[in-house]
Amino acid sequence: MAPSPTQSQSAVPQASGPTALSRMRLGPEETDQNPLMIQFFTWDALRDDMSWWQHLEQELPELSRMGFTQVWIPPPNKAAAKTGRGYDAYDLWDLGEFDQKGSVNTRWGSREELLRACETSKRVKVDVIIDAVLNHKLGGDRVETFPAVPVDPQNRLRDAGKVRDIEGWTAFDFPGRGGKASIRSRYALSESLEGVDWDHKTKQKAIYRIAGKGHRGWSRNVDAENGNYDYLLGVDIDHRHPEVQEDLLHWGDWILKTTGAAGFRLDAVKHMDYKFVLQFISSTRRNAGDPRLFCVSEYWTGNVKSILPYIRAFKGETAFFDVPLHMHLCEASRRRERYDLRDILSGTLARLRPGDAVTFVDNHDTVEGMDLESWVEENFKIQAYALILLRPEGYPCVFYGDLYPNAKCYNANTAANLRRLIEARRMYAYGPVQDYNTSKNCVGFVRGGTARRPGCVVLLSNRDESGPLHTIRMNVGPAKAGTVYRSYMTQGGEVQIDAQGWGEFSCFANAVQVWVPAG
Incomplete structure (x- = not known):
C-alpha cells in the first residue's frame, strides 16, 4: 500500500567514509541484544554509606540485567583536590594507592575497590570505559620561574603583553609515589608544557603562553575557537613533546591492563593535538591486541559543522558525543509546544553521521549551575530518552542522574519511565x-x-x-x-x-x- 499523505518515509543515511561504531566493541559480542551505555556518576556523586567504587560494584549485576553493556566510570586518577572528580588531574598513575593531595583514596575510593568493581564488571559482562583526562594537569607540587607572555583570551594567537618572567605551579614531583608507577618520575617545565592561567609571582590570573627556548607555542592541530583553543585550564600539556607522548602512551596501556577496561572516553579532544590523540588511540588498540577497543570523544559544540572535520580527520578511530542533538533536546524542553518535533534530528550527528554518534540527553556538565549548563527539563526528558533509546541512529548513553536517586537532578517519575524505556529498548526496539x-x-x-x-x-x-x-x-x-x-x-x-x-x-x-x- 502506498504511504498515506501524512506519512514521511526515511532511512538512516549512510555516512561517507569509515564509521566508528561499526568497528568497535559496544559490549558482549555473543548476543544480538541492543547495546547500551550508562554514565555512572554525576558531578556531585558521593555516598555516605560506601565508596563510589563499592556502589558501582553493587549495582553492576542489576545494570547487566537491565541491558547495559558498557559503564562509563569517572576519571579514576588522583585529583588536585581531596574531593576532586579527577578532571582536575594531578597524577594519572595514582588510582587511590598513594598518600597524595590529602588522602590515599580518590574521591571515588581506593585502588583495590576500583579493581574489585572491574572484576565484577567482567563477571556480569558489562564493559568498563575509562574517562581519560589527558589535556592538562592541576595541583603542582612547587612553583618554577620561566618566561611567558599573556594572550588575549578571545584570540589566543594575539599577544596581550610582552614576555616576562612568571611563577607557575608547573613542577609535578609526585612525592607520594615513592618512585613507583610511571616511567617518568615527574613533570616539570622543560619543553613539555605549553601554558598556565596563574602567575604566582604577581598573583594575577590570565592565560599565559610559556615562551623561551624549546617552546613552540600553541599546537595548530586543535580547534580554531578563540583563534586557537589549545589552552583550556590548569597547566596545559604539550602533546608534541616526545617525553609527554611516551608517558601518556605508556599510561594508556597500563590503565587498560590494570583495570581490564574495554576502552576510553576522551575528555576535551578539541583542546588536544589531534595527531597525538590519533596516535594514542591506535597505540592502545595495537598494544591491547584489540582492534575493536571502544573510544568516544568529547568535542563540545552545538554546531555540527564544527565536529564534522574532526570526524573526517579521525577516520572512524573514535565516536563522538552528539552534542548538537543534546542542544536540540534542551531547546525543545524550553520552548515546549512551540518547538517543531519534525526538526529535532536536523543538523545532528544522529542524522548526518549516525555511525559515529554517541547520543545522550544530559551528563555531569549539563546540570544546572555547571559551566555547560543546558539541562533538558523534565517536561521533555522522557520524550528525549525515547528518541535516543528507541531509534536506530547512534549509540545511546543514559545519565546516572536521571536513573538513580541523587540530590541534584533526580525525578522519581522520570526515573520510573526511563526504566520502562530501557526495557523497551532491550526487548522491542529492533529493525528498520x-x-x-x-x-x-x-x-x-x-x-x-x-x-x-x-x-x-x-x-x-x-x-x-x-x-x-x-x-x-x-x-x-x-x-x-x-x-x-x-x-x-x-x-x-x-x-x-x-x-x-x-x-x-x-x-x-x-x-x-x-x-x-x-x-
Whole structure:
C-alpha cells in the first residue's frame, strides 16, 4: 500500500567514509541484544554509606540485567583536590594507592575497590570505559620561574603583553609515589608544557603562553575557537613533546591492563593535538591486541559543522558525543509546544553521521549551575530518552542522574519511565525505522523488528497536557495483519492491526507511548 499523505518515509543515511561504531566493541559480542551505555556518576556523586567504587560494584549485576553493556566510570586518577572528580588531574598513575593531595583514596575510593568493581564488571559482562583526562594537569607540587607572555583570551594567537618572567605551579614531583608507577618520575617545565592561567609571582590570573627556548607555542592541530583553543585550564600539556607522548602512551596501556577496561572516553579532544590523540588511540588498540577497543570523544559544540572535520580527520578511530542533538533536546524542553518535533534530528550527528554518534540527553556538565549548563527539563526528558533509546541512529548513553536517586537532578517519575524505556529498548526496539511526522507537536515511528526480535511503535508529544489525545495511523507490516498491539508505558490500551498492517495508534499530550505486539 502506498504511504498515506501524512506519512514521511526515511532511512538512516549512510555516512561517507569509515564509521566508528561499526568497528568497535559496544559490549558482549555473543548476543544480538541492543547495546547500551550508562554514565555512572554525576558531578556531585558521593555516598555516605560506601565508596563510589563499592556502589558501582553493587549495582553492576542489576545494570547487566537491565541491558547495559558498557559503564562509563569517572576519571579514576588522583585529583588536585581531596574531593576532586579527577578532571582536575594531578597524577594519572595514582588510582587511590598513594598518600597524595590529602588522602590515599580518590574521591571515588581506593585502588583495590576500583579493581574489585572491574572484576565484577567482567563477571556480569558489562564493559568498563575509562574517562581519560589527558589535556592538562592541576595541583603542582612547587612553583618554577620561566618566561611567558599573556594572550588575549578571545584570540589566543594575539599577544596581550610582552614576555616576562612568571611563577607557575608547573613542577609535578609526585612525592607520594615513592618512585613507583610511571616511567617518568615527574613533570616539570622543560619543553613539555605549553601554558598556565596563574602567575604566582604577581598573583594575577590570565592565560599565559610559556615562551623561551624549546617552546613552540600553541599546537595548530586543535580547534580554531578563540583563534586557537589549545589552552583550556590548569597547566596545559604539550602533546608534541616526545617525553609527554611516551608517558601518556605508556599510561594508556597500563590503565587498560590494570583495570581490564574495554576502552576510553576522551575528555576535551578539541583542546588536544589531534595527531597525538590519533596516535594514542591506535597505540592502545595495537598494544591491547584489540582492534575493536571502544573510544568516544568529547568535542563540545552545538554546531555540527564544527565536529564534522574532526570526524573526517579521525577516520572512524573514535565516536563522538552528539552534542548538537543534546542542544536540540534542551531547546525543545524550553520552548515546549512551540518547538517543531519534525526538526529535532536536523543538523545532528544522529542524522548526518549516525555511525559515529554517541547520543545522550544530559551528563555531569549539563546540570544546572555547571559551566555547560543546558539541562533538558523534565517536561521533555522522557520524550528525549525515547528518541535516543528507541531509534536506530547512534549509540545511546543514559545519565546516572536521571536513573538513580541523587540530590541534584533526580525525578522519581522520570526515573520510573526511563526504566520502562530501557526495557523497551532491550526487548522491542529492533529493525528498520519508518517515520510518521504528522504534525509539529506529535511524531511517530515504527521499528520493523527482525527475524529474532519484535519491533515496536513509538509516539511522542510536546503539546500542552490539556490538549486532546494524539492519534497517528501507522503501518507495522502485512506480516502483522490481524494481530494486536498493546500500550507499554501505560496499561490497558490495545490496537487492532488491519489486513494491510495498519493501525490507529494514540498518545497522550506531552507524553510518550510505546506500542508492542501483545502476547
